[in-house]
Amino acid sequence: MKYDFMLPFTTPRSAPLDGSARDELLAEIQGVVDGEGGVPALDPPEYYRVDDRLIEIWTLSPGPVVIEFGYSEVAGSREKLANRLRDLVEMGLEIDALPSWQFDETSEVVSVRAGYASADEARADGRRLLVAATIRSDELRFATGWDRDMVFLVRGIDWYTIRTHGNGTIDFKVNEEPLNAHMTYAKACGDLSRDIEYTLELVGNEMGPFARKVAAAFVQRDAANALLAQARQSLRVSMEGVDRVAEAGGDGANLSELARKLHTDRANLYKLMPSRRPGRRR
Structure with a gap:
């Protein structure tokens, strides 16, 4: 295991x-x-x-x-x-x-x-x-940490972000939506990263003066990768939903106004819609 x-x-x-x-x-x-x-x-x-x-x-x-x-x-x-x-x-x-x-x-x-x-x-x-x-x-999606001070994200009937502590205590938070769950996971990892960097008892100095900074950055990187992956997935699924509604003759979203409010080009949204991808047969 x-x-x-x-x-x-x-x-x-x-x-x-x-x-x-x-x-x-x-x-x-x-x-x-x-x-x-x-x-x-x-x-x-x-x-x-x-x-x-x-x-x-x-x-x-x-x-x-x-x-x-x-x-x-x-x-x-x-x-x-x-x-x-x-x-x-x-x-x-x-x-x-x-x-x-x-x-x-x-x-x-x-x-x-x-x-x-x-x-x-x-x-x-x-x-x-x-x-x-x-x-x-x-269904364990992500895990990171230092020794037994860990953060886990698992998909159950809800999404559970679990934080274990070296002293044996266990905390957890519950989310229903996947993007919110990954945000919760990232926040828990951020808290752990700060504990690693600034709590001498957690890491110690026996592995050199940079060990705490390396470990803290590693945990933050894991959290960022997890959140980025889910943000991309959530955005893709949402835009495919907009596309299906539009293809059926409905009004899924005002993409021009959405792009303006998001301070991005409309093309950055259109390219996420299957019906607008190059080479798609109509």
Whole structure:
């Protein structure tokens, strides 16, 4: 595993329940799922899903409880969704590229942990499971940092920017839109870069006087590359949307006015539209 040095961050402090203790909590969890009273979440709620794992923290009879749900795709659900989205498929939508939660699924409780003295302890264990899911996920988009002071960006049911600290604490932020997520990632990397450069305890001097500046610049470069890549992708997708609307006879955007407000030439926008690219057959 590329990030096996992060494994100490992925081990929950509380072991999974088994035996009668597990059975009693599973019955209580099922009662919540089947009931109409809503989920007894923390305030503020804490939950995350990456790939086929959903981690939620509820308040049940023992107190804060960390629940790990596993999801499995229902047979035939891809074909069912493809039929429902036939028009989009004909426009180029790739069903197999959609995330797993877009399909019909079944779920089961993989593990349940209890015995926490506080909600903060339960949150900390939940975030350890989040890091574990992140470093083994194919949806881990970017990662950078210094030793165990890391920043990760992973696409789950939302986009998660995760910041690990050498002392074992874990912070995270959630975004729904990819460009906003990459902006959040870049900001977290910027904060880490400043910590690297100006916190002597983080890097030290044993690798020479320029080590901190090199490491800080390296992290900032990684952040800039990630943000630039997503900005280009978001701009391309948006302009292709404008193009499709225009091709269908609609009014996607006033490109002349848009270019003027952006202080750029109209040609810089037109070249992003497939219908305006050289050599395209009409």
